[in-house]
Amino acid sequence: MSLDGRTALVTGGSRGIGRAIVEALAADGAKVAFVYNSNSDAANAVVDSLKEKGFDVMAIQADVRSKEAAEKVVSDVVEAWGSLDILVNNAGIIRDKLLLQMEPQEWQDVIDTNLTSVYNFCQSAMRQMVSQKYGRIINMSSVAADVSNPGQANYAASKGGVEGFTRCIATEVAKRNITANAVAPGFIETDMTVAVVAAAGNEIKKKIPARRLGQPADIANAVLFFAQESSSYVTGQVLKVDGGLTLGGM
Ligand code: NAP
Numbered sequence: 001m002s003l004d005g006r007t008a009l010v011t012g013g014s015r016g017i018g019r020a021i022v023e024a025l026a027a028d029g030a031k032v033a034f035v036y037n038s039n040s041d042a043a044n045a046v047v048d049s050l051k052e053k054g055f056d057v058m059a060i061q062a063d064v065r066s067k068e069a070a071e072k073v074v075s076d077v078v079e080a081w082g083s084l085d086i087l088v089n090n091a092g093i094i095r096d097k098l099l100l101q102m103e104p105q106e107w108q109d110v111i112d113t114n115l116t117s118v119y120n121f122c123q124s125a126m127r128q129m130v131s132q133k134y135g136r137i138i139n140m141s142s143v144a145a146d147v148s149n150p151g152q153a154n155y156a157a158s159k160g161g162v163e164g165f166t167r168c169i170a171t172e173v174a175k176r177n178i179t180a181n182a183v184a185p186g187f188i189e190t191d192m193t194v195a196v197v198a199a200a201g202n203e204i205k206k207k208i209p210a211r212r213l214g215q216p217a218d219i220a221n222a223v224l225f226f227a228q229e230s231s232s233y234v235t236g237q238v239l240k241v242d243g244g245l246t247l248g249g250m
Pocket of ligand 1: 011012013014015016017018035036039040042062063064065077088091092093095100114115140141142143184185187188189190191193194
């Protein structure tokens, strides 16, 4: 297994895409810690199912919006396992509303959860990665950074920010054997999209050249590529994983 001996931290690992990432990293040999916010039943289910398979996994409750919490999570992981090799900033929310109706809190919650969290965790993890001269950072963006939908000004701003941030930090640490990349999912079946799928599932499929919605494992496979030691010459990139949704021409 190629991640044997590696340690990983995934934010928002209790459900959806994050859970699939935790499972993929663990199955590839990494010890995996993940952060969740409030759904401890979901977090415990992930831990139980992976421990049953003999994997080394731990769940940590923390709010990714807090810098202090991020610092504590990173130091707890390093204290437990002696290193932090892979960081996946996956936690995210939507609070869709047309701009004319968007409350300041709906703007701030999305920016803090999706973008400030990435600053929080990258800065803490990067200190450790610089000292160990190795690191793989993967940040979760969205095709919404590029493709405009009404009602998503807060979300699009947060994900556009994640992509610019990722390119910038990639240049800062490339010579230290640390890469930073982003994955931009299209339409993936998770709790986040359940209402839209229920309302317009088949209409959405018609817009996707692959003619299916993505599954969390589709995103985990892309994350796994960036998490490997062998992807060391790939940095500052955004990989769209969207079944062709953003190719146009349909
Ligand atoms: P999801 O099913 O709603 O899961 C969200 C995860 O983030 C949960 O584990 C949740 O923890 C955690 N989380 C949310 N706020 C948090 C906070 N303040 N502190 C700590 N953890 C927090 O979402 P998803 O669909 O898997 O999306 C994962 C990522 O992919 C997000 O960044 C999202 O923007 C991105 N994405 C998703 C899609 C899609 O179609 N689903 C498309 C493009 C991009 P709890 O369980 O405790 O609530």
